[in-house]
Amino acid sequence: xxxxxxxFKFILICFAAACAAATGANSPTENDIYGTVTNREGNPVFxxxxxxxxxxxxxxxxxxxxxxxxxxxxxxxxxxxxxITAEGYKGHVFSVNKQKGKALDASTxxxxxxxxxxxxxxxxxxxxxxxxxxxxxxxxxxxxxxxxFGAIEGLxxxxxxxxxxxxxxxxGQQFTIRGFGYQSEERVIIKQDGVRRSANxxxxxxxxxxxxxxxxxxxxxxxxxxxxxxxxxxxxxxVGMTTKDASDYVKGDDTFAFNVTARAEDNNHxxxxxxxxxxxxxxxxxxxxxxxxxxxxxxxxxxxxxxxxENDEDITTLFAKIGFQIDExxxxxxxxxxxxxxxxTVWQTVYHGQYPEDGPVIGELRxxxxxxxxxxxxxxxxxxxxxxxxxxxxxxxxxxxxxSYNILVDYKNEDKTQGLSLKxxxxxxxxxxxxxxxxxxxxxxxxxxxxxxxNGELSDFGSMPNDYKDLGLYFQxxxxxxxxxxxxxxxxxxxxxDRSVDHQEGSYExxxxxPRVGLSFEAVEGLRLLANYSEAFRAPTPxxxxxxxxxxxxxxxxxxxxxxxxxxxxxxxxxxxxxxKLRGGTSGIMLKGMYFDGEIDKMIAFRTLPDxxxxxxxxxxxxxxxxxxxxxxxxxxxxxxxVNNWTANGSFEHLDMVDxxxxxxxxxxxxxxxxxxxxxxxxxxxxxxxxxxxxxxKPDQNPESFWFRGTEYFYVKDEFSISNLWIRxxxxxxxxxxxxxSFELHFGVKNLLNDTYINARNVETTSRSxxxxxxxxxxxxxx
Numbered sequence: 001x002x003x004x005x006x007x008f009k010f011i012l013i014c015f016a017a018a019c020a021a022a023t024g025a026n027s028p029t030e031n032d033i034y035g036t037v038t039n040r041e042g043n044p045v046f047x048x049x050x051x052x053x054x055x056x057x058x059x060x061x062x063x064x065x066x067x068x069x070x071x072x073x074x075x076x077x078x079x080x081x082x083x084i085t086a087e088g089y090k091g092h093v094f095s096v097n098k099q100k101g102k103a104l105d106a107s108t109x110x111x112x113x114x115x116x117x118x119x120x121x122x123x124x125x126x127x128x129x130x131x132x133x134x135x136x137x138x139x140x141x142x143x144x145x146x147x148x149f150g151a152i153e154g155l156x157x158x159x160x161x162x163x164x165x166x167x168x169x170x171x172g173q174q175f176t177i178r179g180f181g182y183q184s185e186e187r188v189i190i191k192q193d194g195v196r197r198s199a200n201x202x203x204x205x206x207x208x209x210x211x212x213x214x215x216x217x218x219x220x221x222x223x224x225x226x227x228x229x230x231x232x233x234x235x236x237x238x239v240g241m242t243t244k245d246a247s248d249y250v251k252g253d254d255t256f257a258f259n260v261t262a263r264a265e266d267n268n269h270x271x272x273x274x275x276x277x278x279x280x281x282x283x284x285x286x287x288x289x290x291x292x293x294x295x296x297x298x299x300x301x302x303x304x305x306x307x308x309x310e311n312d313e314d315i316t317t318l319f320a321k322i323g324f325q326i327d328e329x330x331x332x333x334x335x336x337x338x339x340x341x342x343x344x345t346v347w348q349t350v351y352h353g354q355y356p357e358d359g360p361v362i363g364e365l366r367x368x369x370x371x372x373x374x375x376x377x378x379x380x381x382x383x384x385x386x387x388x389x390x391x392x393x394x395x396x397x398x399x400x401x402x403x404s405y406n407i408l409v410d411y412k413n414e415d416k417t418q419g420l421s422l423k424x425x426x427x428x429x430x431x432x433x434x435x436x437x438x439x440x441x442x443x444x445x446x447x448x449x450x451x452x453x454x455n456g457e458l459s460d461f462g463s464m465p466n467d468y469k470d471l472g473l474y475f476q477x478x479x480x481x482x483x484x485x486x487x488x489x490x491x492x493x494x495x496x497x498d499r500s501v502d503h504q505e506g507s508y509e510x511x512x513x514x515p516r517v518g519l520s521f522e523a524v525e526g527l528r529l530l531a532n533y534s535e536a537f538r539a540p541t542p543x544x545x546x547x548x549x550x551x552x553x554x555x556x557x558x559x560x561x562x563x564x565x566x567x568x569x570x571x572x573x574x575x576x577x578x579x580x581k582l583r584g585g586t587s588g589i590m591l592k593g594m595y596f597d598g599e600i601d602k603m604i605a606f607r608t609l610p611d612x613x614x615x616x617x618x619x620x621x622x623x624x625x626x627x628x629x630x631x632x633x634x635x636x637x638x639x640x641x642x643v644n645n646w647t648a649n650g651s652f653e654h655l656d657m658v659d660x661x662x663x664x665x666x667x668x669x670x671x672x673x674x675x676x677x678x679x680x681x682x683x684x685x686x687x688x689x690x691x692x693x694x695x696x697x698k699p700d701q702n703p704e705s706f707w708f709r710g711t712e713y714f715y716v717k718d719e720f721s722i723s724n725l726w727i728r729x730x731x732x733x734x735x736x737x738x739x740x741x742s743f744e745l746h747f748g749v750k751n752l753l754n755d756t757y758i759n760a761r762n763v764e765t766t767s768r769s770x771x772x773x774x775x776x777x778x779x780x781x782x783x
Contacts (some may be wrong), residue, residue, distance in 0.1 A: 003323040010718055011372065012756055013777075017500065025434060026195075028071065028103040028105075029073070029103060029580070030102055030103055030314070031073065031074050031075055031076075031103070031355040032071055032072065032073050032074075032075065032103045032104070032741055033052065033072045033075050033080070033082075033096065033098055033103070033104045033106055034069075034070065034071040034072070034103065034104070034105060034106070035070060035105055035106040035107035035108065036065075036069050036070075036107045036112060037050070037065050037067045037068045037069075037070065037086070037107070037108060037109075038068055038107070038108075038109055038110070039089070039109065039110055039111075040109060040111060040741075041058070041251055041252075042251045042252050042741070043068075044067050044068025044069070045065065045068050045086050045089065045110055046065065046067065046068065047064050047065060047086065048065040048068070048070075048085065048086035048089075048110070049062065049063075049064060049066070049084070049085045049086065049585070050062065050063050050064075050065060050070040050082060050083070050084050051082070051083040051084075052072050052075070052080055052081075052082060053080065053081040053082070053083060054080065054081070054082065055079050055080070055095075057081065058524070060080075062344050062577050075098050075104075076098070077099055077100040078097075078098055079095060079096075079097055079098075080095070080096050080097075080098060081093060081094065081095050081096070082094055082096055082106055082108075083584070084108060084110065084646040085584060085585030085586060086110060086585075088580075089110040089111065089352050090111045090588070090642060091583075091584070091585045091587065091588075091644070092108055092586075092645075092683075093586055093587030093644045093645070094108070094109055094645075094683035094684070095683070095684070101179050105478045107281075108733070109732035109733070109741065118130040118131070118138075118139050119139070119398055120133055120137045120139060120220050120222070121220070121240075122220040122222050122227065122230075122238060122240040123135060123220070123222050123226065123227065123243075123487075124229070124438065124476060124478065124489065124491075125229050125425075125438050125440065125474075125476065126422060126425050126436060126438050126476075126478070127438075129421075130592070131528065131576040131578045131590060131592060132487065132520050132528060132576070133520070133530075134226075134487075134489060134518035134519055134520045134530040134531060134532040134572070135222065135223075135224065135226035135518065135530075135532045135534075135572055136178075136222070136223040136224055136226065136572060136594045136596065136636055137220060137221065137222045137223070137226075138158040138159065138160075138161075138220070138221050138223075138638075139218055139219065139220050139221075140154065140157065140158060140218070140219045140221075141216075141217070141218055141219075142213050142214065142215070142216030142217055142218060142219065142244065145213040145216070145219075146213065146214075146263070146307075146707075146746055146778050146780075147724075147726060147746065147750065147776060148150070148213065149170060149263075149265070149269050149271070149294065149296065149777075150170050150173060150209070150213070150436070151209045151211050151212075151213055151216070151219065151241065151296055152156070152173040152175050152207070152208070152209055152783055153168075153173060154213055154219075155175070155219060155221065155239070156690075157675070158221050158442050158635055159636045159637075159651040159652075159673075159675075160177060160178055160221070160223040160237070160653055160655070161175065161176075161177055161221055161223075162175065162176045162177075162181075162670065162673070162759070163175050163759075164757055164758075164759045164770060165182070165350070165759035165762060165768060166207065166349075166350035166351070166548045166768060167299070167309045167311075167349070167351075167352070167353050167483070167767075167768055168299055168309065168422075168770070168771040169296070169299070169309065169311050169313065169345065169349050169350075169352065170296055170313050170341070171206050171207075171208050171343060171345060171349050172185050172205075172206055172207055172208070172339060172348075172349030172350040173207050173208065173350075173363060174207055174350050174592070174759070174761075175199075175207065176236070176519075176670075177223055177236040177238075177239070178223045178224050178236045178237050178239035178415070178596075178632070178634075178655065179235030179236060179632060179655060179666075179670065180235060180237075180667070180668070181207075181236060182199070182200065182204070183200070183204050183206045183667070184236070184667060185198060185199050185200045186233055186538060186541055187233060187234075187235040187236045187538055187566075188233065188234070188235075188236040188237055188238065188239070188277070189227070189230055189231075189233050189234050189237075189238040189239070190209060190238075190239050190242040191230075191238065191239065191240050191241065192209075192211055192242075192243065192369065192562055192689075193241070193242060193243055193369070193373075193390075193564075194240075194369050194388055194390065194419075194421060195369050195371060195390045195417070195419065195575060196392075196417060196419070196444065197209075197210065197272070197367065197369075197392060197394055197415070197417075198394060198415045201394060201395070201396050201413040201414075201415055202350075202413050202415070202448060202450055202543070203396070203411070203413050203450070204350075204696070205348050205349055205351070205396070205398075206365065206396055206513075207349075207350055208365065209239070209241070210316050210339050210341075210365070210367035210394065211241055211337075211339070211367075212273070212292055212319070212339070214261055214273050214275075214290070214292065215243050215244055215290050215317075215319050216240075216241050216242065216243060217242045217243060217244045217245075217248060219239065219240070219241050219242075220239070220240045220242075221237060221238070221239050221240075222234075222237050222238045222240075223236075223237040224236075224534075224570050224572065224596055224678065225281050225534045225535060225536035225568045225569070225570040225598065226516065226518070226532055226534045226570070226572065227536070228474075228491070228492070228493055228514045228515075228516045228534045228535065229438075229474045229476060229491065229493055229516075230442075230513070231442060231470060231472040231493060231495050231496060232470065232472075232495050232536075232537055232538055232539050232565075233536075233538050234536045234748070235536050235537075235538055235566065235600060243290050243319065243321065243335065243337075244288065244321075245277075245286065245288055245321050245323060245333070246277040246278060246279055246286035246287060246288045246321070246323065247286070248277075248288075249275060249277035249288065249552065250277050250278060250279050250286070253347065254279075255278055255279055255280065255281065256276075256278040257275075257276075257277050257278070257554070257782050257783065258274075258275070258277075258782065258783045259273075259274070259275040259276075259277075259780065259781070259782045259783075260272075260273075260274055260278050260779075260780070260781050261273045261275075261778065261779070261780045262778065262779050263777070263778040263779075264776065264777055264778075265484065265702045265770060265775070265776040265777065266713075266774060266775045266776070267300055267491075267677060267771060267773075267774040267775075268296060268297035268298055268299060268300075268311075269294065269295070269296045269297075270294065270295050270775075271292060271293065271294035271295070272292065272293055272294075272295075273290065273291065273292035273317075274290070274291050274292075275288065275289070275290045275291075276288070276289050276658075277289070283325070284324065284325040285322075285323070285324055285325075285438040286322070286323040286324075287320070287321070287322045287323070288319075288321045288322075289318075289319075289320045290317070290318070290319040290320070291316075291317065291318055291319075292315070292316070292317045293314075293315070293316050293317075293709065294313075294314075294315045295313070295314050295315075296311060296312075296313040296315075297311060297312055297313075298310055298311055298312075299311055299771060299772075300771070300772040301353075301756075301767070301769050301770065301771065301772055302751060302754055302755060302756040302757070302769050302770045302771065302772045302773070303450050303756050303767070303769040303770075304754075305355060306353070306767050306769060307354055307767075309353045309354075310345075310346070310353065310354050310355045310360070311343075311344075311345060312343060312344035312345070312360070313341055313342075313343050313345070314341070314342045314343070315339065315340070315341045315342075315710075316339075316340050316341075317337075317338070317339045317340075318336075318337075318338045318339075319335070319336070319337050319338075320335065320336050321333065321334070321335040321336075322334045322335075324535060328376070329376055329377055329378045329379070330375070330376050330377075331374070331375045331377075332372070332373070332374055333371075333372070333373045333375075334371070334372050335370070335371045335372075335373075336368075336369070336370050336371075337367070337369040337370075338366075338367075338368050339365075339366065339367045340364065340365075340366050340392040341364065341365040341366070341645060342364055343361075343362075343363050343364070343365065343398075343569050344360035344361070344362055345360060345361050345363065345398075346360070346361055347361055347400060351768070353767050353768075356400070356402065357401045357404060358401060358402050358404050359401065359566070361398050361399070361400045362400075363396060363397060363398030363399070364396075364397050364398070364401075365395075365396045366393070366394065366395050366396075366397075367392075367393070367394045368392070368393045368394075369390065369392045370387065370390065370391045371390045372388070372389045372390075372510045372599070373386065373387070374386065374387045374388075375387075380488075381426065381427040381428065381429065381695070382426045382427075383426070383536075384423065384424060384425040384426070384427075385417075385422075385423070385424045386421075386422075386423050386424075387420075387422050387779075388419070388420070388422075388463075388621045389419070389420055389425075389573055390417070390418070390419045390420075390421075391416075391417070391418050391419075392415075392416070392417045392418075392419075393414075393415070393416045393417075394414075394415045394416075395412060395413060395414045397411075397412040397413065397578060398410075398411055398414070399411075399414075406455075407454060407455060408454070409452070409453070409454055410451075410452075410453040411450070411451070411452045411453075412450070412451045412452075413449075413450050414447075414448065414449045414450070414451075415446070415447075415448050415549055415602070416446065416447045416448075417444055417445070417446045417447075417507075418444070418445045419442070419443065419444045419445070420441075420442075420443045421440065421441070421442050421443075422440055422441045423438065423439070423440035423441075424438075424439055424440070425437070425438050425569050426438075426439075431482065432481065432482075433479060434479075434480040434484070435477055435479055435480075436477070436478040436480070437475075437476070437477050437478075438474075438476040438477075438478070438491075439473070439474070439475050439476075440473075440474050441471075441472070441473055441474075442471070442472040442474075443470070443471050444468070444469075444470045445467070445468070445469050445470075446467070446468035446469075446470075446550075446610075447465060447466070447467055447468075448464065448465065448466050448467075448468070448542070449464050449465035449466075450464045452637075458716070459551075460549060460553055461543075461547065461549075462500055462501075462546055462547045462548030462549050462557065462559070463541075463542045463543040463545075463546040463547045463548070463553065464501070464542075465501075465502045466499065466500060466501045466502065466542035466543075466546070467498075467499070467500050467501075467502070467542075468497070468498075468499055468542075469497065469499075470495065470496075470497045470498075471495070471496045471497075472493055472494065472495045472496075473493065473494045474491065474492070474493035474494075475491055475492060475493075476489065476490070476491030476492075477489075477490045477491065477517070478485060483611065485521065485522040486519075486520070486521045486522070487518075487519070487520040487521075488517075488518070488519055488669065489516065489517065489518030489519070489520070489532070490516075490517060491515075491516045492513055492514060492515040492516060493513070493514050494511065494512075494513045495511060495514070495537070496509075496510075496514050497509070497510060497511070497539045499539065499540065499541070499542050499545065500542070501542050501546045504546060508539075508540065508542075508545050508561060508563075510539060510564075510565055512537045512539075512565060512567075514534070514535045514536055514537060515533075515534070516532070516533070516534035516535070517532070517533050517534070518530075518531065518532040518533075518534075519531045524703075525568070526577055526578050526579045526725075527575065527576075527577045528575060528576045528577075528578075529574075529575055530572070530573065530574045530575060530576060530594065531571075531572065531573045531574075532571070532572045532573075533569070533571050533572075534569075534570060535567060535568060535569045535570075536567070536568045536570075537565045537566060537567045537662060538565060538566040538604075539565045540563040540564075540565065540604060540624070543624075544560070544563055544604055544624040545559060545560060545561050545563050545624070546559045546561070547559060547624070550615065550616075550617050550619065552619075554619055555606075555618065555619055555620060555621070555622040556606065556615030556616070556617065556620070556621050556622070557622060557623065558609070558621055558622065558623040559623070560623045560624050560625065563604060563624060563625070563626060564626050565601050565602065566600060566601065566602050566603055566604055566626075567600070567601045567602060568598060568599070568601070568632075568708065569598050569599055569601075569754075570596055570597070570598030570602045570632070571596065571597055571598060572594050572595065572596045573595055574592065574593045574594035574595060575591075575592070575593055576590070576592040576593075577589070577590065577591045577592075578590045578591075578592065582643075583643065585646075586643065586644055587640070587641075587642060587643040587644070588641070588642055589640065589641045589642075590639070590640045590641075591637075591638070591639050592637070592638050593635065593636070593637040593638075594635065594636050594637075595634075595635040596610075596632070596633060596634060597632075597633040598631075598632055598633070598636070599629050599630065599631055599632070599660070600629065600630040600632060602626040602627075602629075603626070603627055603629065603630050603666075604624055604625070604626060604627070605624070605625065605627045606622055606623070606624055606625075606719070607622060607623065607624075607625050607627065608620045608621065608622040609621040609622055609623060609754055609770050623771065628659050628660055628661045628662075629659075629660040630657055630658065630659060630660060630662075630666050631657065631658055631660045632655070632656070632657040633656055634653070634654045634655040634656055635653070635654050636651065636652070636653045636654075637651060637652045637653075638650070638651040639651070639778055645680055645681040645682070645683055646678070646679070646680050646681075647678070647679045647680075647681075647690075648677065648678045648679075649676075650674070650675060650676040650677065651673075651674070651675045652672070652673070652674045652675075653672065653673050654672045655670045656670070656700075658702075663702065664702050664703055665700075665701070665703075666703050667761075668715075668760065668761035669700060669701045669702070669715065669760045669761070670699065670760055670761075671696040671697055671698070671699040671719075671759075671760040672696070672697040673694065673695070673696050673697070674694070674695045674697075675692065675693070675694045675695075676692065676693050677690065677691070677692035677693075678690060678691060678692075679691075685729075686729065686730065686731050686732045686733065687727065687728075687729050688727070688730070689723040689726075689727050690725075690727075690728075690729040690731070691723065691724055691726065691752075692723070692724050693721065693722075693723050693724075694721065694722045694723075695719065695720070695721045696719055696720045696721070696757065696760070697719050698717055698718065698719045699715070699716070699717065699760035701715040701717060701760075704717075713763040713764075713765065714763060714764050715760070715761075715762070715763055715764070716758045716760060716762055716763060716764050716766075717764070718758070718764075720755065720756065720757040720758065721755055722751055722755055722757055722770070723751070723752045724749065724750045724751065724752060725746065725748060725749045725752055725755055726746065726747065726748035726749075727745075727746070727747045728744070728746050728747075729744070729745040730743075730744045731743060731745075738781075742778070742781060742782040742783070743781050743782075744778075744779070744780040744781075745777075745779055745780075746776075746777065746778040746779075746780075747776070747777045747778075747780075748775070748776050748777075749773065749774070749775050749776075750769060750771070750773070750774040750775075750776065751770070751772060751773050751774060752773065753773075754772055754773040755770075756769040756770055757769065757770035758770070
């Protein structure tokens with residue numbers, strides 16, 4: 001804290017010196033108040049309304065900017081207020097002090113209205129405002145996750161995305177989207193730049209998105225079955241991560257930019273990243289190269305009586321993206337991502353806190369993606385074409401030496417994917433109707449393998465190595481009527497999939513068509529009524545159809561080639577209200593609420609077979625079966641509001657998912673959650689101060705307990721709260737040559753009161769009580 005305060009005092013001194021040395025532009029006279037209104041990209045905001053007011057908010061004069069420039073002449077010395085508004089931007093009101101005999105530069109930077117920035121591409125494969133989308137979707141900018149060391153932790157701010165069931169290691173972060181995620185990852189889709197990846201890599205020993213928040217432009221989360229256009233597995237939802245490019249660093253007419261970002265947490269985490277980006281003079285060639293090193297050690301839990309979480313993670317990441325404009329209409333983008341994590345950890349990184357008595361598990365986690373994207377966008381309403389080729393490889397390789405038991409284990413999980421995606425967006429504009437037609441094709445070939453050696457002896461999983469071959473064809477027509485007040489969304493996707501195990505004859509083949517119908521209607525200005533029905537499915541994995549033998553000490557697996565796909569049908573209804581013209585444009589609000597109700601049929605689950613007796617190793621036989629339906633319903637409500645320099649947002653979420661026959665919770669209970677965030681901008685120094693508060697209500701547990709090895713364990717029944725505070729200094733004017741719009745300072749305290757949080761899926765006696773109080777700081781500078 002002392003280091004931060006000393007740096008902050010220095011910043012204030014620089015700020016004062018910069019203000020004292022400020023000089024005008026356009027040769028203003030000594031009685032003028034003048035300035036330039038720009039956006040965060042440094043571009044002028046045309047036709048912004050600027051009002052000069054007294055301290056009583058009485059309007060004295062008003063002008064419209066010309067190329068972003070405004071000027072008030074013959075202004076007497078004294079205190080004034082300036083109110084600046086522009087369509088699509090947050091209104092900005094701030095105080096100025098006009099000194100005698102000296103012109104005043106009141107240049108400012110406007111931010112886009114927060115809910116106007118919220119655009120989704122993931123939900124429909126074409127850009128649409130979140131408020132207009134007939135379904136449950138949320139977005140988060142990558143830069144908004146600077147207070148976290150991983151994407152999963154950062155996404156906990158999104159309603160319907162739940163975390164906190166693990167020990168907070170980077171490699172082992174539990175998550176769910178509308179009920180599914182860790183340990184059921186085949187029911188969610190995780191993508192980076194359109195390339196699908198496995199968060200768990202089959203073994204469930206890890207849970208990681210394997211990315212870096214610093215390279216992410218935006219993350220979108222579509223919840224439930226409305227993400228039908230992305231194919232099998234989206235029963236819980238889909239996470240789509242889009243990476244940055246050179247344009248996120250190189251501004252205006254510049255040709256080069258260099259960014260340094262350093263971050264540290266007192267709960268044993270440090271990172272440093274460097275980014276170089278550039279464009280040539282004619283802007284046809286661009287590049288971005290990113291490198292990062294981070295280190296995470298032992299983690300202090302919130303429970304003071306619990307032992308520290310033993311951990312040692314060193315992560316090195318390289319990301320490069322090159323863009324080339326072939327001609328006016330054609331572009332090529334090539335990217336390469338390589339993340340390597342060297343770790344000393346435990347066998348099960350989500351659940352276990354301390355190293356085995358014989359020492360840590362030594363391992364390496366790796367993710368490598370190569371993506372080539374071609375776009376063709378001629379001056380035609382009928383063609384907006386893109387093609388993507390990708391190759392991806394992820395693996396987790398570890399060694400555990402249980403010397404006390406004379407056991408040495410080497411275990412490697414591998415996942416390789418090659419993919420092709422084609423998409424075209426056409427538009428037809430008629431006298432009374434507009435059609436936006438989206439058609440596309442996805443093809444993925446995936447190879448999965450697990451190599452397990454115990455004292456050098458290779459184990460046979462029965463379902464490894466295996467192959468996935470998935471082909472999907474999708475179509476969607478967004479129909480806009482009544483001057484776009486009504487949007488009808490009609491679409492569907494046909495999927496054909498083939499699953500096979502290398503050493504077994506035959507394969508598992510099936511196909512499925514998944515429909516979608518949506519509606520978005522503006523009943524009155526700003527108020528939209530939303531409705532959607534869609535279906536999704538999940539094909540059985542080779543492990544579920546083909547596992548055979550003693551794959552673990554607990555069960556002897558038997559294959560089941562007769563499994564059927566899981567199917568989900570879900571209805572969503574709700575509303576969205578947006579108004580950014582309150583209080584003369586200085587205040588705005590967005591509300592969105594969605595209720596969902598549906599069923600998941602033929603759910604696949606492991607069941608023991610007691611009628612078969614005991615296996616040769618004394619364990620029970622078991623197999624995967626299509627069991628009863630699951631009923632899922634709930635609602636999500638969110639609000640975003642700003643007035644002058646205050647911003648507030650909040651959300652409430654409820655999810656209930658039960659077995660339709662027994663009414664027991666599946667796969668576990670979920671706690672209702674409320675979240676409130678509040679921030680205030682001090683305009684005199686461009687300092688943003690804020691905090692957020694999350695509260696989990698008592699979960700409704702059914703069953704309330706379970707028995708394991710003669711002991712009854714009770715699921716958690718308590719309510720929990722976590723509070724965070726943060727400060728951001730991101731100058732919107734030039735304080736000095738160093739402290740300008742290219743500099744950012746972030747400081748925060750996570751879990752301010754050091755409160756425990758136990759996810760509703762855990763038992764009361766668990767050691768997974770959440771990360772303890774964590775003071776963090778980050779500095780960003782672009783040269």
